[in-house]
Amino acid sequence: MAKRSITSYDVAKAAGVSQSAVSRAFSPGAPISKKKRQLILNVAKDLGYQPNAIARSMSTARKDTHQRSGMVGVIVTRLQDPFFAQTIADFSRLIQAQGWQMLLFTVDGEGDVNTALNTLMQYKIDGVVILSAILSEQMAKVCRAQGIPVMLYNRSVEGLDVNHVQIHNHDGGRLAADFLVEAGHRRIAFIGGEDGDATSAAREAGFVERLAEAGLSLFSRESGNYTFEGGAEAALRLFSRSERPDAVFCASDVMALGVMHAARTEMGLEIPDDFSLIGFDDIPAAGWPGHGLTTIRQPVGRMISEAVECLVSNMRDTSLAPSKQRFEGQLILRKTVKRAQPG
Amino acid sequence: MAKRSITSYDVAKAAGVSQSAVSRAFSPGAPISKKKRQLILNVAKDLGYQPNAIARSMSTARKDTHQRSGMVGVIVTRLQDPFFAQTIADFSRLIQAQGWQMLLFTVDGEGDVNTALNTLMQYKIDGVVILSAILSEQMAKVCRAQGIPVMLYNRSVEGLDVNHVQIHNHDGGRLAADFLVEAGHRRIAFIGGEDGDATSAAREAGFVERLAEAGLSLFSRESGNYTFEGGAEAALRLFSRSERPDAVFCASDVMALGVMHAARTEMGLEIPDDFSLIGFDDIPAAGWPGHGLTTIRQPVGRMISEAVECLVSNMRDTSLAPSKQRFEGQLILRKTVKRAQPG
DNA sequence: ATGAATATTGCATGCGCATTCACTAATGAT
DNA sequence: ATCATTAGTGAATGCGCATGCAATATTCAT
Structure with a gap:
């Protein structure tokens, strides 16, 4: 045969x-x-x-050397989300340029991360990137024991000594709140991602903190599950009450676009005339002229290249200490926020 | 260490x-x-x-058996495109469920496919999927010689005896033309993807064929490079001439959305009042209420599961003959096409 | 031209596992 | 209880390559 x-x-x-x-x-x-x-x-x-790369990897597995497979594991959720798709696309190009291959594992819930990691480790990956998911303390220990550098992207775990690169979610939330408060809004709502999601929670915490400094509390909140439909439905709930918010901050652009489309087509509301809207991420669709979504941009390019650089140097020298990088989100002014009417 | x-x-x-x-x-x-x-x-x-999966793979490489690595290579372009992101996400889940891992290689132009394939073959992948790119006859021969099943997704190569799964692009183009003609349009334009791209060309050919049957020829055509911005710019060119089209068919939804946003915000045109618009793919954003893009849907779910099924059976039994599957696009009626004004 | 230093070379070995082979233990039939 | 099966077991081997080691070829200094 x-x-x-x-x-x-x-x-x-x-x-x-x-x-x-x-x-x-x-x-x-x-x-x-x-x-x-x-x-x-x-x-x-x-x-x-x-x-034969497999055989090559075998023979480098000597008592003194570390077995090198030339593969980097990547664990990702929601690959179909534009933000993650862009991230993976960028990561893929950069890591290839450094001579590594990418072994991609898609997980559904955060619970599958352990399984994914175990499977990837069977392939003797030289390192692993975990996108928007949490690493258990136990697995972190296993990775350290095996000498596998870990990069947490878009997440960090309190007290865990592991590389991470992420946006400063708390500050990002503050930024959004600050802008809305300064614009004179007073009835400010929030739409979060999945319940219990740490990223969303951090953005909300920063947001609420800044509101509190202005003597405000959250007018109302909903969960939008990080999806377009979820955002749209959350908006419907938000605006079905007798008292309506005058501004909405969403933990992701995808949800904010859901809110926008629902507002225009299902609720007959104009943005920013009837309420202001801010998203988070700055995905391509946020900048489409018909959307013009004001948002907090994540500098994906810089974040990814930092992540790759850090991971690569850790793979070349396993003894390096973990690096922790936080990037500041940038407020991108477009057309969905305006000064609140005095009335 | x-x-x-x-x-x-x-x-x-x-x-x-x-x-x-x-x-x-x-x-x-x-x-x-x-x-x-x-x-x-x-x-x-x-x-x-x-x-150790690597060692396991080594020891299955005996004279009689085929070396099995448990990995499937995937070669993809434009991963950041929502259509491809969705495809990869689906593929990833299905192939994992079958017990394979996914070695992902991103290429920029179609020319890099050979390099990608060579690299992946060094890892002794059990099979390979090539998304929207072409396989040279020579590389097809190499794969056959090595007993590596190949699945061309979204492409086929004339005269090459390789598995493929794709949408019937020609018929899809016809479908779009048919609908526009029946709606009474007469000045019908087309916006293609990259110049020389086979997929775009096939859609255009079917489109033009059906127009011809109605006694029409293409009113004008532009290239939109498969991007939002490209679509928007193509629209600007299309409508800057003295005679304007009354309908536009785009080879992808992303470009169609570019046209839509440009029409609304930069050209002050209403869709479908000023012209009708049809896309291709049916990406999620096409169905967003504010867009309501009429389009030709690719049954991604069915296509991917067919592709995975076919590839998996080929990997289990290398002697199987290549299977060639074409799926029919489905016209999804939304809000961007209406009957042409008699005038 | 001669010995010392250096650049090349081939042999032999092992990476971690699956599998063949020869053998022993357990099971069944009568 | 006896023999014929069958199930279960361990020793030995090889997958394709990188590399330590000892041997050889080349270069250089004198």
């Missing part, structure tokens, strides 16, 4: 050299003469030989 | 059995007594042992 594939021995025989020579020809920096390397590379090309 | 990880030998010693027994305990169907398997699994759990 499937013929045995071409190995370094085949090349060695064809080139009249030893297998070691073939191996060295494909290992940059290995001791081998230029002439012989070139000869071997030519023969290899003719035969269609490609080194 | 990083301690050597726990191997089957460690477990064997701790459990007082042979290494073979440990291996069999972790191989479903292997000859071992229930009692001993349970004992071994317990000891393994205590020690935190997990079989």
